Amino acid sequence: MSSSIASPLSFRPLQEAHFSLLLAWLTAAHVQQWWGSDVRTIEHVVAKYLPRLSDDSLVRCFIVFQAEQPIAYIQAYWLADFPDYSKQLPLADLTGVASLDVFIGEQPLLGKGIGTALVRLFLRDVVFGLMRAESCVVGPAVDNVGAIRAYERAGFSKVAVVSVEGAPTAECIMQAKP
Numbered sequence: 001m002s003s004s005i006a007s008p009l010s011f012r013p014l015q016e017a018h019f020s021l022l023l024a025w026l027t028a029a030h031v032q033q034w035w036g037s038d039v040r041t042i043e044h045v046v047a048k049y050l051p052r053l054s055d056d057s058l059v060r061c062f063i064v065f066q067a068e069q070p071i072a073y074i075q076a077y078w079l080a081d082f083p084d085y086s087k088q089l090p091l092a093d094l095t096g097v098a099s100l101d102v103f104i105g106e107q108p109l110l111g112k113g114i115g116t117a118l119v120r121l122f123l124r125d126v127v128f129g130l131m132r133a134e135s136c137v138v139g140p141a142v143d144n145v146g147a148i149r150a151y152e153r154a155g156f157s158k159v160a161v162v163s164v165e166g167a168p169t170a171e172c173i174m175q176a177k178p
């Protein structure tokens with residue numbers, strides 16, 4: 001599928017004003033299927049995401065806008081800050097290795113090339129730009145064929161398949177470099 005994104009994409013730091021939208025997205029079936037969040041109420045959103053608004057949060061959270069419409073959520077962090085997870089990955093050195101997680105909240109926008117475009121832009125502007133990461137690693141479930149394909153098209157290559165503690169299926173570990 002060729003990706004022709006009609007309107008420009010931009011990233012705006014998550015704010016409290018986005019919380020009700022975030023709740024609607026996190027509880028939508030197409031996000032639940034792959035994101036596996038236990039957030040079910042606005043109180044859950046506040047408890048989990050309010051601390052992430054602070055400058056010293058380990059996770060940098062953004063709402064993705066297409067022109068003026070919020071359409072997706074994306075977050076980035078250093079893998080070394082999450083050793084319980086990262087120690088399970090086949091990576092010798094975590095220095096400068098970032099990770100990201102993403103979902104498109106608006107279901108009708110899936111499968112139109114937007115995920116590919118926004119991940120590519122986020123790598124350039126945030127992960128390799130703002131954070132100056134040396135590489136970025138993602139771990140979609142092996143059966144999340146759409147995400148794996150979108151990550152590949154955005155510049156990631158498959159590195160390994162890993163069984164991660166607590167995850168229902170194995171993860172396809174993928175890496176991108178600037």
Ligand SMILES: CC(C)(COP(=O)(O)OP(=O)(O)OC[C@H]1O[C@@H](n2cnc3c(N)ncnc32)[C@H](O)[C@@H]1OP(=O)(O)O)[C@@H](O)C(=O)NCCC(=O)NCCS
Nearest residue numbers: 001034103104111112113114115116140145146147149150
């Ligand atoms: C993952 C996600 C961000 C990708 O964004 P997207 O805009 O849907 O993806 P794109 O349209 O850019 O690319 C998807 C690719 O996978 C393909 N694809 C999608 N579903 C597929 C499936 N079930 N089987 C095979 N290929 C599939 C599409 O055809 C497209 O490839 P192509 O352009 O070569 O044809 C989005 O689908 C999403 O938010 N999914 C729910 C949450 C999620 O899975 N997040 C990632 C967790 S790791």
